[in-house]
Amino acid sequence: MSEQTLPDEENDEIAVKVREVLARRRMTRQHLADQAKISLSTLEKALSGQRPFTLASVVRLEAALGLTLRRPTPAKAVAAARLAGIAPEELGSYARPAVSWIEGGYLTIRPSFSNPESIYAYRTEISWSDDKGHLVFKEADRIDAAYTQDGSVSIPHQSGYIYLVTNKSGQYRFIVISRPTIAGEMFGILTTLQSGRGTHLMPVSTPIVLVPLRTLASEAKFGRVEKDDAMFPRYRALVSRAVEEPFALLISK
Numbered sequence: 001m002s003e004q005t006l007p008d009e010e011n012d013e014i015a016v017k018v019r020e021v022l023a024r025r026r027m028t029r030q031h032l033a034d035q036a037k038i039s040l041s042t043l044e045k046a047l048s049g050q051r052p053f054t055l056a057s058v059v060r061l062e063a064a065l066g067l068t069l070r071r072p073t074p075a076k077a078v079a080a081a082r083l084a085g086i087a088p089e090e091l092g093s094y095a096r097p098a099v100s101w102i103e104g105g106y107l108t109i110r111p112s113f114s115n116p117e118s119i120y121a122y123r124t125e126i127s128w129s130d131d132k133g134h135l136v137f138k139e140a141d142r143i144d145a146a147y148t149q150d151g152s153v154s155i156p157h158q159s160g161y162i163y164l165v166t167n168k169s170g171q172y173r174f175i176v177i178s179r180p181t182i183a184g185e186m187f188g189i190l191t192t193l194q195s196g197r198g199t200h201l202m203p204v205s206t207p208i209v210l211v212p213l214r215t216l217a218s219e220a221k222f223g224r225v226e227k228d229d230a231m232f233p234r235y236r237a238l239v240s241r242a243v244e245e246p247f248a249l250l251i252s253k
Contacts, residue, residue, distance in 0.1 A: 005052040006070070014058060014069045015047045021065055035064035087134035092156040096128055099135060099155055101180075102162070103127050106210040107220045108139070109235050113194050113204065119225040119235040124164075124210060126153060137164050141222040147195070149173060162186065175208055178247045184212040185238065187247035205250065207242035 006014070022032060029047070033040040038057050045051045053061075062069050085096035105125050112118040123141040128134070135153035142148050151166035151173075164175040177188030187209050194204040213220055221231045242248055 005054055006058065008052070010071055011046070011052050012049070013071070014053055014061075015049065017069050018047060018061065018065075021067070032061070032064060036060040085128075085133070087155075091134050091152060091154040094135075094155045094157075100128075102135065102153070102155075105213040106186075107213055107216060107222075108208065108210050109225075109239060110190060110206050110208040111239060112224055113206075115224075117227065119232060119239065121220075121222050121225055121235065123213070123222060143223050161188070176248070177208070177210060184215055186210040187238075187242040187245070189242075189248040189250070207239050207248060207250070209238045209242055211238065 005011075018032075021027070022029065029043055030040050033043045036043075036057070038060055042051075042057060046053045046057065058069055087094045087096075103126055105123060107121060108124045109119050109121045112120040122139055122143075124137055124139050126135060126137045129136045132152075135155070136150065137153055138150040139148045149166045151164060154163040154165060156163075160179060162177050162179065164177070166173040171193075173190075173192040175188060175190045177186040180186050187207070189205055190208040191203070191205045193201040195201060211220075219231070221229070225232050225235055243250055
């Protein structure tokens with residue numbers, strides 16, 4: 001370990017940092033060498049680029065100066081980003097304050113798989129996970145509770161759409177929805193697997209809408225909503241709007 005050296009580029013960066021700290025603190029090189037328990041000659045040659053820093057000498061300099069000189073490893077960088085409230089790059093690198101508007105509970109409606117003339121309604125909660133360092137979602141109030149989904153929320157800047165992604169051992173289910181309308185509604189499409197007879201599964205896509213529960217007061221109804229239900233016309237209008245405006249295109253030919 002004592003003979004392990006750092007890449008030239010990182011050596012140069014560390015040398016610059018050390019010289020800046022010495023100037024800012026008005027500290028002599030001799031004093032730093034004494035505190036770090038390395039020879040003055042070793043320090044001066046490393047700062048001048050005549051020889052590379054060894055890992056051992058950098059560790060001692062960090063301890064003497066009370067700061068980090070080395071580049072963060074990928075794991076440390078991810079941890080630092082999580083603590084800073086920045087989502088991973090693969091989810092859009094969004095900052096928590098920039099996406100706080102999406103946090104909350106949503107009425108989620110789509111056509112029923114078993115009867116497309118009916119509307120299937122349940123709850124989706126979107127919140128920030130401090131442990132994971134990004135937005136997550138979790139469904140609730142589903143009549144088929146065994147198929148309740150949860151996962152990650154991706155908000156890339158480029159596409160302008162929002163993705164709710166479930167990955168269970170490599171099996172994906174995802175929702176692509178628009179940014180909110182002025183009323184806070186988000187329209188899009190769900191792609192998943194439909195349960196059939198026995199173990200048979202079939203890929204299926206359907207329009208889907210997320211409506212902020214705060215805009216519905218106590219009017220939201222969950223479960224299978226049939227034509228004779230008072231909420232059916234409102235729910236059907238929202239689902240139809242997803243493809244009629246259109247927020248999503250369903251191409252069959």
